[in-house]
Amino acid sequence: MVTRSHYVATGYVYDRNADSFLLILHKKSGRWLPPGGHLVEGEEPHQGVLRELFEEIGVQGRIIDMLDTPNVDTPATAQLPSPFCILRETISSEIEGEEHIHIDFVYAMEINLSEPLALCSEEVALAKWVPTENIGNIDTYDNVKQVCQAISAISVTLVVE
8 A cells, every 4th residue: 555645734824712723625525624725835834724715715914823832943943833733644546555644734824814814715615714613513523523522621610721
């Protein structure tokens, strides 16, 4: 069996006030997903997620550090924005005997809620805000549901403390 690994970055756009996620109906998969995609050669994950967000929904985003990562950069060493998590995802392939793996750098993100979306018609059919309480009812992957629940749970903890 041939296994190919690709580096990807995914941005879970989160509205803390509404406890909702902006998801897109991805044309290729036919499922509701957060914006994201493959990194281009030499691209750092945080740059890729910002690029993918802009390409797919036409807005600038900001990475949220929900894990309160300590700042350890030095004048000689830059610290990159920390992903919320990193996933290894097996992607089904149309080619028999070939496995496709995504090493997915997952980021929690915010956008300017008043900025209009400009969806990439080649990749995105629709976009909508989905409340966390409804994530379990949409057609998406289990890992998307899990990440949404985890981001929401941490956000609630941060607000309460």
